[in-house]
Amino acid sequence: MISLAYSPCPNDTFLFYHLIRNPDYPIQEELYDVENLNEFAFQGKFPVTKLSFAAFFQIIDKYILLETGSALGRGCGPLLVRKKNTLTNLENYEKLYIPGQLTTANLLLSLYTNGTHKPTALRYDEIIPNLLMDQHSLGVIIHEERFTYEERGLEKVVDLGEWWESSTGYPIPLGAIAIRRDIPREEALKFQNELRKSLKNAYQEPKEMMDYIRENSQNKDESVIRAHINLYVNEFTKNLGKEGQNAVSYLFQRAIEAGFIKKPTKNLPLFLGES
Numbered sequence: 079m080i081s082l083a084y085s086p087c088p089n090d091t092f093l094f095y096h097l098i099r100n101p102d103y104p105i106q107e108e109l110y111d112v113e114n115l116n117e118f119a120f121q122g123k124f125p126v127t128k129l130s131f132a133a134f135f136q137i138i139d140k141y142i143l144l145e146t147g148s149a150l151g152r153g154c155g156p157l158l159v160r161k162k163n164t165l166t167n168l169e170n171y172e173k174l175y176i177p178g179q180l181t182t183a184n185l186l187l188s189l190y191t192n193g194t195h196k197p198t199a200l201r202y203d204e205i206i207p208n209l210l211m212d213q214h215s216l217g218v219i220i221h222e223e224r225f226t227y228e229e230r231g232l233e234k235v236v237d238l239g240e241w242w243e244s245s246t247g248y249p250i251p252l253g254a255i256a257i258r259r260d261i262p263r264e265e266a267l268k269f270q271n272e273l274r275k276s277l278k279n280a281y282q283e284p285k286e287m288m289d290y291i292r293e294n295s296q297n298k299d300e301s302v303i304r305a306h307i308n309l310y311v312n313e314f315t316k317n318l319g320k321e322g323q324n325a326v327s328y329l330f331q332r333a334i335e336a337g338f339i340k341k342p343t344k345n346l347p348l349f350l351g352e353s
Contacts, residue, residue, distance in 0.1 A: 079104040080269060084128040084255075085112050086294035087221050088303045089310035093147055095287045097276035109294065111201055112253065113178030120180075125258050126269060130178075131251045132185035135330050136339050140258060142266075143318075143326070143349050146274045147255030150314040150322055155239010155250045156183035156218045158190075159232045164213045175209065175217035177202035182252050183218045185329075186238040188338050203296050206230055220252075222297045222306045248325040249314065257350065266350055277316060323349055 082098070084090040086109045098105045110118070116133035118124060122140045134141060156177075176184045176197040187195055200208065205217040210231055218238070219227055227234075239250045255273065257266045280287065288300075295303055314322045326348060333339045 079106050080126060080265075081106045081108070081124050082126045083108045083110060083115055083118060083124040085109065085115060086296070087112075087310075088291050088295050088306040089149055089315075090128055091291045091294050092280050092287070092307050092311055093273070093277055093315065095276065095290055096279040097273055100272065100276070103272050113180060113199070113201070116178060116180035119256070122258060125261055126255065128253060128255055130180055130182045130185075130253050131326065131329060132182040132333065132338070133180040134254055134256055135333050136180075138342055138346050138348060139344065141256035142259050142347065144255045144257060144266075144270045144273065145318050145350060146270055146277065146316060148251065148314055148318055148322065148326075149253040149310045150249055150251045150318070150325065151310070151312045152243055152249045153239065154224075154252065154309045155237060155242060156186060156220050156252075157224060157227070157234050158187070158216060158218050158236040158238060159209065159227050159234055160216050161209050161213060162231055162233045171214060171216045173198050173208075173212065173215040175200050175205045175215065177205060177218065177220050181220070182250075182329075183220050183238070185333055185338055186242060186250070187218055189332060189336055190236065190238055190241055193336060193338070206232060222295070222302050224309075225302045225305050226297065246328065248328055249321070251322070251326045251329050252310075254326075259346075263350075270350060274316070277311075318349065 082105050084094055098107045115127055115129050119127050119129045174195055174197050176199055179199050202220050205219055209215055209217045242250045334341050
């Protein structure tokens with residue numbers, strides 16, 4: 079039995095629902111917030127894990143990326159936001175909240191600010207409540223918070239994904255599914271194939287699956303859940319392909335050049351590839 083860790087966000091529960099219920103391919107799953115997953119990945123705790131690309135780039139000696147399962151695309155990047163009609167001088171913020179030091183959101187913010195930002199890490203769903211209590215703070219929001227921030231009294235300062243796309247031409251890599259390098263290649267390819275089947279079956283949307291997704295989602299509103307899935311599950315999730323691989327490789331190089339991560343001592347492949 080292989081052990082798997084992923085987040086309770088709708089795109090992940092959509093992706094993995096059928097895999098973890100396949101009687102012919104037993105899986106032991108655990109669900110954690112993405113920053114917890116990133117921290118566990120540094121320990122090599124789970125053979126297969128969801129993690130941020132920013133975290134993966136720092137542990138490529140331990141994990142390799144699957145071609146299926148990534149959250150990568152256009153119009154889906156993190157948003158830098160503030161409470162409406164506050165903090166007109168963005169240089170004078172008192173706190174700048176991020177959803178974790180190891181998240182791609184923090185990497186993008188670092189690239190956008192040339193590393194001059196001084197962030198405070200919070201769990202992603204705690205950022206908006208803190209911004210609403212504070213007239214002098216900024217925050218980077220991810221996941222389903224993208225769909226609710228305006229009605230909750232916040233406004234966008236910068237769409238970091240849009241900035242990335244317009245300045246590089248690449249889609250933005252956010253999160254991925256990685257497998258430990260000590261897993262035999264044949265077994266890793268088998269997992270990748272089973273994950274691809276799970277995603278294909280997910281589009282049949284059985285009621286039980288949607289109940290499972292809603293049960294684990296922070297936001298229970300079905301329209302928000304479906305918008306979340308539609309935004310983060312796309313053709314790149316099915317298969318990174320050449321465009322997806324190029325986007326990941328370019329973000330990796332930018333992270334090294336910016337000093338966000340150290341250059342690896344070994345030249346290891348980033349992607350598992352196909353069978």
